[in-house]
Each structure stands twice: as structure tokens, then as C-alpha cells.
Amino acid sequence: MRGLLLAALLLGVSPALAQHPRLVLQRSALAGFSHHSAEQLWPHLREGDALSLSREAANPYDALAVRVDWQGQALGYLPRSDNGAVAQALDQGRALDARISRLREHADPRRRIEIEVAAPLTPRP
Secondary structure (H helix, E strand, C coil): CCHCCCCCCCCCCHHHHHHHCCEEEEEECCCCCCCCHHHHHHHCCCCCEEEEEEECCCCCCCCEEEEEECCCCEECCHHHHHHHHHHHHHHHHCCCCEEEEEEEECCHHCCEEEEEEEEEECCCH
16 A cells, blocks of 8 residues: 555655546546536536536436536536446446546636546445
């Protein structure tokens, strides 16, 4: 464990994050920024914030819909072009986590929040 923490510090990774190694599966822009709570929550969001992913198989617009929540509030969705593998993994009960990987001011709301979806490499307690 000590070697892992030292490596994390050398690489500029938070020691807290290094204790829970994860394999990044994809990075995607948040879809639906203007249609959900993301715009109102924008001042409170931080890079690295944990997000939760929820399948919405009954979504009338997209059968593979994956909703993205921050602290229990809907931010938006994974884009339709990027949600297939994540939807399938969630449907199979696989453990995935997500976090905000990038925030930036941009006129196009589709380019303001980037989400990172990952699979933990070690079992979570």
C-alpha cells in the first residue's frame, strides 16, 4: 500500500483516489445539460465529484438511456452515441462508478461537463 501511495503522489494523483484503483472505460460529454439540474448546480460542481449512473430502460426517447446524477439530483444523461456499453454493463449488474473529469465554461452546454466512467479494479467494501 505504501508503494501505491508514493506512486500516486509522484503522478499527482490524490492518495485517497489511489487507494481505490479503477479502470477508466470512457469519457463522455454530459447530454441534456440545459434540460435537467446541471445548469442550476453548475456553481457547486467540482472536477472529481462522484456521480451515480442509473439505467432507464423504459425511457421513451432512448431504450439504452443512462441517467447521470450528482448528490441525488439529475444532471443529464450519457450521450446516446456513448451509452450502449455502459447500459449493458449496468444491466448485467457490473460495478461502475463515475465522476466529473472536466468542467469548463463554454457557450455550447454539451461541452461544459465531461464525465468519466470507470470499473473498480478491487472489490469495494
